[in-house]
Amino acid sequence: MVRNRFQKEMEELRKDVRKMAEHAKNGVETSVLSLKNQDVEMAESIFAREDESDILNLGIDDRGMKLTALQQPVARDLRFISTMMKVSDNYERVCDLTVKIAEITLKTAKKPLLKPLVDIPRMAQTIIEMIDINTMAIEKWKVDEIGVLNEKDDLIDALYDQVYRELLTFMIKDPRTIDDATHLLFVARYLERIGDIVAKTGARIHYMITGERIWIK
């Protein structure tokens, strides 16, 4: 087959980006779980893995630059390489945000949580589903499911509003809860941001596959 080496390198790129997706998913799941269970060890494991994703992202960027410089990619190849680099960057930012969530776990570990977490884990779960949709789209090179990201992102926004109102109520009723409530609010904020990032990533993947630009919210 023509351009064999080139094809192989692009396959490597795809695999590495899949790994980044795993990192992101893992980060979201583990950090929120550690918060819910107030598991400090679990939170610390996230710090340990942070470097891995950083290095992986740099590797992806490097390989992408090399392929662009040396192989003169056009059309589909060009869209693929540039999108993979963007997707990897996006997932790296997701990982950074999950590290922040893990830090909050440590901060709130000393005393029991303000309230048992329900909505926040739901937000995390939705995010994981969104990342899976993105990954599937890349694997299958099909955009049918990308539309679903819209609803899921709306769901995350709705859940965020809910959490916000709930925590606000807590803080108004009892000012001593402001500290704890604020931490939880931050976590919800981070998850909402992550949702946005993953949704935008889906839009970019759509462009990669069809050449058409869309907006997800």
Added chain:
Amino acid sequence: MQEAKETSVKISVEGLNAWFNTNQVLKDISMDIAEKRITAIIGPSGCGKSTFVRCLNRMHEVVPKARVTGRVLLDGEDIYSADVDPVDIRRRVGMVFQKPNPFPTMSVYDNVAAGLRLMGVRDRARLDRVVKKSLEMSALWDEVKGELNKSGASLSGGQQQRLCIARALAVEPEVILMDEPCSALDPIATAKIEDLIAELKKDYTVIIVTHNMQQAARVSDYTAFFFLGELIEYEATRELFESPADKRTEDYITGRFG
């Protein structure tokens, strides 16, 4: 093709077919070529791109047993109609060839002036003026101004090609056809000519055949992809190289075949 709406159509090709003897090389080509823009024609070897371009200045029929049907409208008038003299067309539609072909028995000056002399121009002052202007336009004046009497063949390859461009420009054509003008040149000479082509856009309609896709991408406003004698895709260069519509186009430009 939004850009095309801002400029008029210089050449309109309608149902062009071409044969070498019984072998059909072009099949029902129809396309509009924008005025004062650069249009690139790409495609694998044998796809008919050179033949297509040679039909635009009626050079195809010079080959024995070559045949053409269809219409080619230059500013609305069919160049193949019976009352049109091919010699006139070739003055309005100039051509630069793949291999530089200056006339070796003529000096640099005479080479550039050749076309004008064919038109009957004898006035020395006018010839001097046009020769200087043409050599300046093809970025060769500074290099040859002291030695206009040197033989045309004594220049380097890149200079010879620029000389041929100057020669073509001297008769003030409306359209310039370039058949792989850089394929015999080194990268620096190629870069100079690509810069030159970009400049030419201001005053001329340029059609360039190239097998070098990066060149087409660098230089042209519109790109047409030919394959097996058919026009497969034709649109703004940016579109074709970023998101081509036809799979054959994509396979060709990504190097999956060709």
Added chain:
Amino acid sequence: MRKRFSPDTMFEFAVGAVAFTGVILLAVLLLGELVLGAMPSIKTFGVGFLFETTWDPVFEKFGALAFIYGTLLSSFLAMLIGVPLSLGIAIYLAEVASSNVRTLISPVIELMAAIPSVIIGLWGIFVFAPFMRDYIATPLAKYLGFLPFFSGPAFGLSFLTAGFILAFMIIPIVSSITREALLAVPVLQKEGALALGATRWEMIVMTVLPYSRAAIFGAVIIGLGRAIGETMAVTMVIGNTPQLAASLLAPGYSMAAVIANEFTEATGDLYLSALIEIGLILFIISILVNASSRLLVWRYFEVRDSK
């Protein structure tokens, strides 16, 4: 050790030996023989031999001028008549005729060169000369007789007739070489002219002819070489009269003709020696003309191929 007697070196040696003996040695020996044989005449008449018109075997007074004049004049006429015709034929075949016509006619013309000179001579005596006398020489003498070229009586066997016959004989080779030279002009050059807006004819004048001018010139000189050395046909139609006539319609004599005609009858050593000296002069002129033409034509095709 091995290199000295390897098959390659032996082959080179053998081939070189053949080339050397077969050609160069022969030419050198020939030249030597001519000089030897001409020696008595050279000693007797000196340089004046070249400028003396008298050719008197009885009183043993010999001079080559009339023959040199005859050879040069008839060759010049052959060029005048033959070269334009050859050029025209070559241009027609190379640029105008379809390839079918060209493939048909070219070999026919080339075959004309194969016609034995003596046959052409016979045709000349019995057909062409009378025709020349009646339909060309007579009217010329009548209407243009005031010109020195056409003064005097109109003979059938004359310089002019010889010129025509020689033209007929050189056309095959001159037109063939010219034709090949024209065909060798790169298509790229011709298309360059056409693309600039040249008509067919303008293209020929602008690119084809200049490009091949060296070869054309060479072809012309090859023709000249043939004309100078041509013996039989000229002998039969030139009139065999050693005189320095201004009129083309008068009979004359050429170097080759006099040698062919009088060699067998040459009584006396001085007579023979004078004829041999004429042969020497002819030899030298021929060699010079032929060598320069070969060089020109060879160089043209060399240079063209290297581009």
